[in-house]
Amino acid sequence: MGNCLRKKSHDPNQPPPEPARPPTGDDAVKSSRSRKMSTSPVQQKTPSGPSQSSKSNHCKDEQCRATRQERHKHVSSHSPKENQKKSKGHGSPTTRRDWPKYVVWVPAKNINSFYYSVLRAATHKFSDENIIGEGGFGRVYIGYINPHSMSAAKPGTGKAVAIKVLRRRGVQNDKEWQNELRFLKKLNHPNVVKLMGYCNEGDHRIVVYEYMSKGSLDAHLLRENYTELNWSRRIKIAIGVARAVDYLHSCAKPIIHRDLKASNVLLDADFNPKLSDFGLARYGPLEDQSHVSSGVVGTRGYFAPEYFTTGHLTVKTDVYSFGVVLLELFCGCVAVKRSSDGTERELAVWAKPHLSNHMELHNIIDKKIARNIDMEEAHKFASIICRCLSSDPKNRLTMGEVLASLEQLQQDMSLSNLNTLRLSKYHRRPHILQ
Structure with missing residues (x-):
């Protein structure tokens, strides 16, 4: 391990001990001044006598002025940045003192x-x-x-x-x-x-x-001839992510994820989804607020229109991004689609006209599931996507409504499959002639 190993063992749940801190700020300057003054000619013994008193006083005045100039030169000879750096003090590279001032120590509670x-x-x-x-x-x-x-x-x-x-x-x-x-x-x-x-x-x-053994959702969607991510599993993934986002939005202080995308959806061995990457998350508006203002951060292709143009952030911003994730599940494409001529176009912009047109819906369905998808179910799913991708946030569903619609779709699919199974068993029975 080289330098990474320590000579003494420590509890891994406790931060390493801090070494003694060197003098900082004014103390460092005072210390340097005291060292200068202790060796300055002013404090050295000089011969004195009646005939040399005026000459001695004159010399002392000159030496005082020289000392003051020396002090001034010592303090101001560095640039403002260097002086600021000196005043802060620096310790070992593995101590907290070299952290930038914007990093706050996070207590090791429960983790x-x-x-x-x-x-x-x-x-x-x-x-x-x-x-x-x-x-x-x-x-x-x-x-x-x-x-x-x-x-x-x-x-x-x-x-x-x-x-x-x-x-x-x-x-x-x-x-x-x-x-x-x-x-x-x-x-x-x-x-x-x-x-x-x-x-x-x-x-x-x-x-x-x-550790999530199946990796990220986008990696599965982009695999050629990959049939393991079938239609029912895609609905299951959509419902799981919707539950996570609805949980965030239902907290006492609503949490907006701000970076909802397929690559931040991780899958376990049974294709159960888990939402990750909360680096851009922040608290949303409370009841007496219409929105919170924020710099536009996130990933291209997932931005809600009002957030991108005004920086106004609400829980409906996440709903739009989630609509893009649903669209990725439906189309098997990434959020920014590259055309054959090399130009890039956002998936939501490209697919919207097809989503609302029942005659053209089959043109955007992922070919890997097109043969096994019921078109009535596809239309219901497309309708949910359209409500999430509405340009006006007031017309978008809440995440609770999105979740309820997806769960209803899954229930309808289960009933349909059950009826189909019963029907197939009935047709396989031998008919007894009367």
Whole structure:
């Protein structure tokens, strides 16, 4: 492990001890002044006598002025940035003092604080073979942790976890890292990814999640000739994500995800979906507010029109983004569609005319499910998508209404399949002639 190992063992749930802090601010300046004054000629003994008193006083005045100039030069010889840096003080690279001022320490309440050396060992030194995903935040690795000691384990002997590593430091990335921890440690829902822990050591910013064996939804949608993601499973995924978003919107202080997209929907071995990546999430407007203002952040192709043009953020912003995710499930395409001539066009803009036209609906259905989908069910699903993608947020469904509509569709599909099964059994029975 090299330098990542420590000589003494520590509890991984506790942050490393802080070394003694060097003098900072005015203390540092005063200390340097005192050292200057202790060696200055003013404090050195000089011969004195009646005939030399005036000359001695004159020399002392000159020396005082020289000393003052020296002090001034010492304090102001650096640029403002350097002086500010000096006044803050700096410690070891692995201590909190070198963190930027915008990073606030997140207490390790109810979640595990991992040493970097533990996560490095758990991922086989962050080997490329352990990479399971990559995005704007950084890379995601699979690692193995002993669930009892929270130490690194060998593959197959411990619990598999997903370890997301911040790629590069910066104001925005650090804020997103902290934001994700702040929200995920409060959330508890079967369709929201579970936070296992974090690492906040030196320059390392890492989030540890539960491992989702099927990966992200977008990876499945883009696979050629992939039939495992059938129509009924797509409805199941849509309902699971809708439950997660409705849970966020129903909190005492509504939470807006702001980055709903297929790549942030993770699937377990049974295709149960879990919503992840809360780096851009924020609290929504309360009852006495119509909206909250925000800089436009997120992913192209998922922006609600009013949010993109005004920066006004409401829970209906998430509803529009969720409508795009439903459209991706329906069409098997990504949110930004590339035409044959190389131009890019948003999927929602391209598909809207087809969604409202029953005669053209078959043109946008994913070919991998087109043969096994009932067109009546397809029309109902397309109607839900249209209500989510309305240009006017007032005309959009709430997430509670979206969830109820999807659950009703699933129930209708189950009844239809049951009736079909009964009918097929009836036709297979031998008829007894009277």
